[in-house]
Amino acid sequence: MSKSAWTAWAVKNSVVMLCFAALAIHFNHWWIVLFAAFFMSSLERKSPASRVCDGCGKTIYSLDWDAIDEKTERAGWIRRKNGDKWEDYCPDCQRGNGHV
Helix, strand or coil, rough: CCCCHHHHHHHHHHHHHHHHHHHHHHCHHHHHHHHHHHHCCCCCCCCEEEEEEECCCEEEEEECCCHHHHHHHHHCCCCEEEEEEEEEECHHHHHHHCCC
């Protein structure tokens, strides 16, 4: 994660806490600050990782990028670098059953 992403996350969550603390002081209800936890963001990945075959469009999903690498390797997918772009091919496309 880049330093700017961490900084943006920290600033956003600090502003949320300050705003809810100000509301709690203004209305004299400490529990308002607890709602800040619901509005604070995290740096977790919100969507699952996926790998798409460049030959036929078949897609494999997983919860994170490390797991998707293991999953595609076990399934027999290959990964080639073509210039500055990575290409992924499923076993069907490697055998010639796909569009490669």
